[in-house]
Amino acid sequence: MTLMWLAFAILLLPALWLLVSPLRRAPVLYAAQRDFEASDRTAEQNVAIYRRRLESLEAALERGEIDTARFEEDRLELERSLLEDTADLKRRPLQGPHAGRLAVPVVALALVVGSVAWYYHNGAEGDLALYAAYQESDSLPALVERLEAQAERQPDNPNVWSSLFPIYRDAGQGEAALEAIDQLIRLEGRQPSLLAQKAQLKFFMADRTLTDEVQALVDEILERDSSEPTTLGMLGVVAFDRGNYEEAIDQWRRAIAGMNDPDSADALREGIRAAQQRLGVASEAREPVAVGPGVNLRVTLAEELQGEHEDDTQVFVVARDMEGEKPPLAVARLTLGDLPTEVVLDDSRAMSEQASISEVDEVRIVVRVTTTGDASPVPGDLFGGRDGVAVGDTDGEPVEVVVDRVVE
Template sequence: MTLLWIAFALLLLPALWLLVAPLKRARAVHDAQRDHEANDRTAEQNVAVFRRRLASLEEARERGDIDAARFEEDRLELERSLLEDTERLKRAPLKPSASGRLAVPVVMLALVVASALWYQHEGAEGDLALMGVRQAVMSDPQGSPEMLIERLEEQAARQPENPNVWSMLFPLYRDSGQGDRAIDALERLIEIEGRHPQLLAQLAQIEFFVAGRRLTERVQSLVDETLEKDASEPTVLGLLGIEAFDRGAYQEAIDHWRRAIAGMNDPGSADALRQGIQIAQQRLGQAPEGGAATASQGPGIHARVRLDEALAGRHDADTPVFVVARDMAGELPPLAVARLTLGELPADLVLDGRHAMSPQASLAQVEQARLVVRVSAGGQAEPQPGDMFGQRAGVAVGETAGEPVEVVIDSVVE
């Protein structure tokens, strides 16, 4: 920022010089004007011309060329012309050359203050500070996403009305598994920028995943508002496709995903939806579009989920079961999420890139993962008392053609 203000000062110097330069010439201009006025003979010349014309009129009257009435009329015209010429020659008293010198520094100060205030209001000082924070963290040998979040939170406290600080914090919170903070950051961004369809769609998406891929009343409200503003918004259509797929409405999922692909600019996301369409068509017993669907998308985990016999009969068959793959350190958001029902257990499934919650977090980023399976009686994203769960750590991520890794649901949340 210091270099920026130095640059501003250098740019102001020519403008300030233009204000000061006339003061150096003021004395010479004053003396030249005074000499000009002192030696001006214009009034005397006008009087001499008047006298000559008046004498000519008198001679014309004496010769009889004009009568008395014409003489008086012409004489009055000459006198009127002389008065007008004399009036124009009247000058105000010449002011001293030092007059007005105090106004120059006042104007200079006003120029500097006005320039600084204008930049504070219209400039991008806050964005430069954000860029400086990002560069400082990236160049720090111990730089990390946590450090960047901490520094950006400091900037958010200093410039809470800058939308860019919230747009930077939102994906960092999301990718680090801080769903609630990601929602808060996105809501703050919407307050500043307005309820644009793209922002509402992102808010609906993150709330959908935080709620355990459930279409809550809050998510549905955001979806409705987004589609009212933009009926072809791809993020919301992709979300609706996921929700339909999870409840087994495969044709509905296909329809939503096809509409989403039509409005997408990201080839990677579009390819992921095409993979989903192929799987949905397989579930419907249809021939997949573009040939057979691949068994997996990228490295993944082949898992088998079963319920311990001691816990059988505790919940209904349609109770949702969430299968979640997380990184071993627990620093990233869920890498893959799949949904089953209790009645489908035991079940084999493959977790891979198709089950990623976002492009920034997938199984392709890790070599080992921790599988967590939870039977959610209330369908909530967070564990509730009475939920049943099982987990297994250190599961290798890679080829999915081999024997499945078994995860047994054998515990109850107290």
């Protein structure tokens, strides 16, 4: 910022020099003008011409060449011409060389103030502060701290929120990420791409559930842009989770066609391959098909909890990193009637491209039987879990996870 203001001052110096330079030449110009006016004989020459012409008229009158009426008419014309020629020669008193000197600093100050005010209104000082925050941060926590400080100082700068949103999202801070995307939508308007980011975030915060709110966002997005890639990718995930693999492939192919991010497109291609594999084994009770390393689980319901809920009650099987710093790494959705069952959690069940199960060595498994379908547990939900499950080959014996507790 210091360099920026220094450059700003350097650019103002030539303008201020142009304003001040006439003061240095004022004495010379004053002397030249004074001498010119002192030696000016234009008025005397005009009077002399008038007298010569009047004498010619009087001589013509004496010789009888013109009558008295013509003489008076021509004399009046001469006097009128003399008045016209000498009227513009009357000058105001010449001002001294130091007159108006106070106006120069006033104009210079107005120039500086006006320039600074214009820059604050139309410049990009806020973006320079963001750039400095990135340059001065040696770690992600330090960067987040500086960006949050900038969000307090310039809450109406969309670049602040667009910087914070992906950081919050990738760190699993769903509520903070939601606040950032809402601020961005407030400033930039309800653009389909921004609405799609919000819909995707709320979708994954609800454990890959297409809630009424997410569906309303999807409807609004597709009405404005039917080929919005983020939304199509999310709808592909929904179709995949429901076992509609052909629909998932179609949605993901349409999403890839509109994507500019090669990494995201590659992730969707992996999903397409997984869906194609699932289509090939669909008639074989949908046996787990691994995409990269993962975990093979056997999920069962404790005997004392059987009959607590209907068979169509939703069951979420979630793999999280042991530190709890990332978004869910993989999610599978079942129904209570499916239990006991085996399920494979691998990269094909990733919730986002920024967090996948193949990136870690161990995971914490959480199984929740939800009566509402929401991401937050409510009293009456059932749950179970297991920590320290190794990620690796999914062809071995499944790891047993028992749902044996009730949310109070």
